Amino acid sequence: MQWEVVVGLEVHTQLLTQSKLFSGASTTFGGMPNSQACAVDLALPGVLPVLNRGVVELAVKFGLAIDARINSPSIFARKNYFYPDLPKGYQISQFELPIVEGGHIKIKTGKSNEENEKIINITRAHLEEDAGKSLHEDFHGMTGIDLNRAGTPLLEIVSEPDMRSSSEAVAFAKTIHTLVRWLGISDGNMEEGSFRCDANVSIRRLGDEKLGTRREIKNLNSFRFLQQAIEAEVEFQKYTLETGGEIKQATVLFDSDKRETQVMRTKEDAHDYRYFPDPDLLPLIISPDWIEEIRASMVEPPDLCFSRFIDSKIDSNSKATYALSKYDASMLTADIDIANYFEKVVEIIGRKEAKLCANWVIGEVAARLNQDNKNIKASPVSPKQLAELILRICDGTISGKTAKDVFSTMWDGENHASADEIIKTKGLKQISNSDEITKLVDMILIDNPQQVADFCRGKEKAFNSLVGQVMKATKGKANPAQVNDILKERLNKKGQE
Amino acid sequence: MAVTLEDVKRVANLARIEISNDEAHTTLDQITGIFSLIEQMELVDTSTVIPMSHAQGVEQRLRKDEVTEIDQHELFQSQAPKTEAKLYLVPKVIE
Numbered sequence: 001m002q003w004e005v006v007v008g009l010e011v012h013t014q015l016l017t018q019s020k021l022f023s024g025a026s027t028t029f030g031g032m033p034n035s036q037a038c039a040v041d042l043a044l045p046g047v048l049p050v051l052n053r054g055v056v057e058l059a060v061k062f063g064l065a066i067d068a069r070i071n072s073p074s075i076f077a078r079k080n081y082f083y084p085d086l087p088k089g090y091q092i093s094q095f096e097l098p099i100v101e102g103g104h105i106k107i108k109t110g111k112s113n114e115e116n117e118k119i120i121n122i123t124r125a126h127l128e129e130d131a132g133k134s135l136h137e138d139f140h141g142m143t144g145i146d147l148n149r150a151g152t153p154l155l156e157i158v159s160e161p162d163m164r165s166s167s168e169a170v171a172f173a174k175t176i177h178t179l180v181r182w183l184g185i186s187d188g189n190m191e192e193g194s195f196r197c198d199a200n201v202s203i204r205r206l207g208d209e210k211l212g213t214r215r216e217i218k219n220l221n222s223f224r225f226l227q228q229a230i231e232a233e234v235e236f237q238k239y240t241l242e243t244g245g246e247i248k249q250a251t252v253l254f255d256s257d258k259r260e261t262q263v264m265r266t267k268e269d270a271h272d273y274r275y276f277p278d279p280d281l282l283p284l285i286i287s288p289d290w291i292e293e294i295r296a297s298m299v300e301p302p303d304l305c306f307s308r309f310i311d312s313k314i315d316s317n318s319k320a321t322y323a324l325s326k327y328d329a330s331m332l333t334a335d336i337d338i339a340n341y342f343e344k345v346v347e348i349i350g351r352k353e354a355k356l357c358a359n360w361v362i363g364e365v366a367a368r369l370n371q372d373n374k375n376i377k378a379s380p381v382s383p384k385q386l387a388e389l390i391l392r393i394c395d396g397t398i399s400g401k402t403a404k405d406v407f408s409t410m411w412d413g414e415n416h417a418s419a420d421e422i423i424k425t426k427g428l429k430q431i432s433n434s435d436e437i438t439k440l441v442d443m444i445l446i447d448n449p450q451q452v453a454d455f456c457r458g459k460e461k462a463f464n465s466l467v468g469q470v471m472k473a474t475k476g477k478a479n480p481a482q483v484n485d486i487l488k489e490r491l492n493k494k495g496q497e
Numbered sequence: 498m499a500v501t502l503e504d505v506k507r508v509a510n511l512a513r514i515e516i517s518n519d520e521a522h523t524t525l526d527q528i529t530g531i532f533s534l535i536e537q538m539e540l541v542d543t544s545t546v547i548p549m550s551h552a553q554g555v556e557q558r559l560r561k562d563e564v565t566e567i568d569q570h571e572l573f574q575s576q577a578p579k580t581e582a583k584l585y586l587v588p589k590v591i592e
Contacts, residue, residue: 017562024565034574034584038566042573073556080515084587135584272511285556359563473532486517 001242002206006214007169007199007233008161011176012154013186014130015058020151021129022049022092027152029192036066037132037147037257048280051076055153058185059099059127060286060294062155065183065301066122068103070291073283075126079273085132085145093156095275098126099284105179106303107171108330115326120172121160128154155185161211163201166230170223173197182336183304196221201233203241212237213247217254217261229254233261273443299336306333322354323344331362337376338351341365344383349390356390368411388420398423398430399480432479434486437470440478441486444469445494455491463487500528 020027023040040047063070074438077095103122110116132147157176163169177195180186188195197220202212217233222228232254235477237247252261265271300319309332312323320343324332332342338361345357365386371374389410393403406422411421423429431437444466454462469485505525509516515523570583579586 019562019564024560024563024566026566032568032570034570034585035568035583036566037570037573039569050560051557052562053559056559076583080511082511084590136589137505139581139584139586141589142586143577143589144556145587146584272507274511279552282551282555282557403568 003203003234003238004159004206004208004432005163005165005230006202006204007163007166007230007388008214009157009159009163009169009172009200010198011157011173012196012198013157013176013180013188014344015055015153015155016184016186017052017054017058017153019052019054021052021055021127021153023151025151031148033144033146034148037150038273039099041087041132041147041151043089049092049278051284052153053279055127056099056284056286057294058153058183059125059155060291061183061185061298062125062157062180063100063103064291064295064298065179066100066103066125068100068104068122068125070181070286071099071101073097074099074286075283076278076281077275078278079128079275081271082406083131084143085134085147085150087132087147087150091129091131092278092281093128094126096277098124099286100125104117105172105175107168107175109168109171118162118168120162120168123158123160125155125157128156129440130154135347153311155180156304157374159216161202161214166227166234169199169230170227173223173226179303183299184336190221197226199226199230199233201237202247203234212247215247215250215252215261217252218264220254225254225256228256228259229261231369232259236261302333302336302339305339306330309333309339320346322350322351322358324354324358328355328358328362331366332358335376338366341376341383343378345387348384348387349394350481353390353394356393357387360386360390361409364407380412381407381415383415383471385410385416385418392419392423396430396432396479398428399476402430402476404429428477431477432482434482437478437486438490439484440470440473441483445475445490452491452494456494463491466491500525500532 014027017027019025020041023038025038025041026036028036040049056469060070062068075097076092078090079093079095080090082089100122101124107118108115108121109118130149130152132145135144135146137144159172163172177188178223179260180195181188186194190196198254199217199220200214201217202214204210204212213231213235215237217229220229233252239245240247249267251264251266253264254261306329309322309324309329310320310322310326313321315321322329330380331338333339342357343362345361346354349357364399365376365379365381368374369379386407389403389406392398392406398406406419406426406428409422409426410417410419417425448466448469451462455466466482466487467483470478470487471480502521502525505515505521505528509521509524573587574580574583577585
């Protein structure tokens, strides 16, 4: 039987603020337990929440970036449940009138050469506070509670059930991940729990209108687990339905070792959150002026940056275009810091060499960053240094191959030497003097009569061997294009003799 | 809407309030009374009225995003029944 997979995602992303959603305690990760939990976070009697302006601005930025409606008034609600790492007995969240409603993002599916675009609609994005952390290790049969995380601002982004496979779900999560980092509203750090997903999964017969019963997989903190969990869940639902069973609505957890989903609770014992507007908080009013102020402070969104990178139009009034391939553009716009680095390099060299710059950033720079596990912001080679190096390839001072050695020296060196300094001290300047190269070629031809004879009999391979000899004699410093030309010319002469 | 004794016990359980059977009955009577008041109010046509969340129409005050709190865990934990390694200790709860 043909089944169609239907997935909707909820993404919880921690907003990048100094202080908490409703208190002035620090949100820095990794502090001593409870050192960042103040009276409001502990829910001591008599305290009142005061909303963080910075949080509102970050949420509005997200809303504007996905073309959503910003609700004003927006209302905070209490979501009631009992757990020791939630000292108030309720989480302040939003139910009716969330700060962001509607909107959509574009995801790319399929391989880069046959890429498809798909619009995924966003239902809403609301603000809520995170809970504390329970440590169930043995404290004499008791549980240890660390409330540093309690009250940390989260933006919960809820999608429509628009995805039709695990890979679309992963593409959506990755696009949101790139977007929130790009906008500077979250660090998206998955190891620290700043970005986690819940997936609502159901299946239906291909062609059916009505959605099947869904089960929700909670707390997926990596793209790999998201993919595996959805695949495991789909297998379970297919098997259940094909063997005459019935899917019961439930919340499940993914066991990554066993690669299966396990029921956490069913609909019967589902939480009854008893949402109601929080009387401690008044309606949040976001004026049109404030929204425009926030809009003006925003960076160019990643999809527009991508379109600009592949565009070839030159318009002095708008931002630079580079006529890059889609592949290059998507690599460069995977992260705003990479895009900025690339643009700084091209700014120095000129857009005519944009493709060469892209190759270096995607190639050499990315490879070394990956190897050293570094972010491009921490690159030991600055955009200016890289630009100066690429300029020396463009003007023929060094070959592309030598440039890689210079780059390596630059990367490993501690004194931030410029390309010119390295070329000079290492004597790497390319030999582009044609008299000098001609002299060398003639010498090589005299020393290798066998190869010359082979070439004259039509053995093309002999030519490469001769080029190799010339390059070897100059320690790779001869301009390879010139060597090719001169060698060809001399050999042709010999052939005619 | 009729409230049942079961509803009262369920809500009490969700709120972690221990009530006796007698208390549950008394509470049921009180809640039923409140619900009949609400039913009476629901007869008023409010379809054109925008819900009001505050009598004076004031809006949410905002604070600047800055850290204003200092680490006072020692003071706070001096009030806690049990702590260890800077953690608050509570009876073991596994969901």
